[in-house]
Each structure stands twice: as C-alpha cells, then as structure tokens.
Amino acid sequence: MGAVHMSEPAGPAWVKRFPGSSSLTDLASPFREHVSEFIAELQRRGCRVHVTATYRPAERAYLMHWCCMIAGYRDKAHIFHQIDPQNVPAMEGVDIDWTCGNEIGIARTRAIQMRDAFGIVYPAALESRHTQRRAIDMTITGWTGTNQALWDLGKSYRVFKLVSDPPHWSDDGH
Numbered sequence: 001m002g003a004v005h006m007s008e009p010a011g012p013a014w015v016k017r018f019p020g021s022s023s024l025t026d027l028a029s030p031f032r033e034h035v036s037e038f039i040a041e042l043q044r045r046g047c048r049v050h051v052t053a054t055y056r057p058a059e060r061a062y063l064m065h066w067c068c069m070i071a072g073y074r075d076k077a078h079i080f081h082q083i084d085p086q087n088v089p090a091m092e093g094v095d096i097d098w099t100c101g102n103e104i105g106i107a108r109t110r111a112i113q114m115r116d117a118f119g120i121v122y123p124a125a126l127e128s129r130h131t132q133r134r135a136i137d138m139t140i141t142g143w144t145g146t147n148q149a150l151w152d153l154g155k156s157y158r159v160f161k162l163v164s165d166p167p168h169w170s171d172d173g174h
Contacts, residue, residue: 007097010067010085011110012117014096018059020130026055028133031158031171035136038157046142052167053137056130062091063114068123070098070111085111122165129170137167 008014024032024039039049056064072082085098085107100107118124129135136159143150151161160173 007095009097009100009110010070010107010114011100012113014063014114015117018057018063018094020053020057020060021055022051022053024051024054024136026133027136031134034158034171035169038154038159039138041153041157042140042143048141050139050141051136052139053130054135055133056128058127058131059091059094061124061126061128061131062094063096064118064120064124065126066098067111067114067118068120070108071115072108073123082108129172129174134172135168135170138169139167 024036027035042049066088069081069083070085070088072080074080085100085104086102088098098107098111100110130137140150151163154161154169158171159169160171162168162170162173
C-alpha cells in the first residue's frame with residue numbers, strides 16, 4: 001500500500017509560490033512595446049514609474065481569487081459575499097486544502113491571512129489581462145496634469161486605464 005498523500009492547508013506560505021512578474025519582457029507583444037513607449041514618454045516628462053505587476057500565472061490567480069472568496073468581501077453595493085471553502089474547485093498543480101482539514105474557522109482565518117499577504121484590496125479575477133500578459137500595475141509619480149490627461153496620454157500609446165483599479169492599465173481598459 002502506498003503512502004496517503006495530504007494536501008497542504010491554505011495559509012500565507014502559499015503566497016510565495018507561483019510568483020508573478022513585474023518585468024515588461026513578460027508582457028505579450030504588441031502591448032509590451034506600447035507600454036515601453038508610454039513609460040519612456042512619462043520618464044521624458046519627469047515622471048517616475050514603479051511597476052508592481054505584469055504577468056500573473058494562472059495558479060497565482062487561482063490562489064488570489066479563492067482566498068478572497070473564502071475570506072469574504074463587500075462588493076461595490078456593500079453586500080457581503082463569502083463562500084464555503086468546501087465549494088472551491090481544485091486546480092491541477094495546486095495541491096492546497098482550502099478547508100484546512102474541515103476546520104472552517106481556521107480556513108477562513110488562513111484565507112484572510114493569504115489575502116492580506118497578497119495585498120489584495122478587491123478580489124482578483126481567475127482570468128484577467130494579467131494572466132493573458134496584457135496588463136500592468138504601475139504607480140506613476142511626478143505627473144502634474146489631471147488624471148484624464150494622463151489617461152489620454154496612455155490611450156495615445158494604446159495603454160488604457162481601468163479607472164476603478166488605481167494601478168491597473170491594460171490593452172483594452174479591462
């Protein structure tokens with residue numbers, strides 16, 4: 001008889017696995033070139049650009065999404081949503097026990113710890129422009145014009161702002 005395999009319980013240790021990227025080289029072409037040109041223009045104008053995320057592996061998106069769903073969150077209408085960790089679908093290659101041995105209270109605490117360790121403010125999508133290599137999260141400082149002027153400049157480089165997500169830009173505004 002073989003050894004019984006046990007999944008590893010959810011918790012903040014999972015945050016370091018399946019790391020994301022903040023490198024422009026991990027973006028898909030032609031978005032990569034558009035972003036590079038946009039950032040170069042911003043720097044010519046005296047701005048500083050700090051890139052925090054580009055590509056996000058599907059496994060990382062899975063961990064980010066489901067820890068938020070288990071931890072619970074309020075939507076834009078302030079309605080609270082939360083799912084039972086037993087209802088999270090498995091993902092091949094991510095051997096996580098979201099239920100923490102059917103200890104639902106512990107599972108919720110660990111999901112909150114994961115959410116906080118990821119630095120998530122609003123639940124991450126399972127599939128997004130980040131998993132498609134078509135988005136960038138960046139902080140721009142030193143811009144002296146209006147937000148709209150910045151967004152219009154980005155648009156001229158085919159880099160579109162998602163207004164509801166402060167650092168997020170993509171090839172289509174989503």
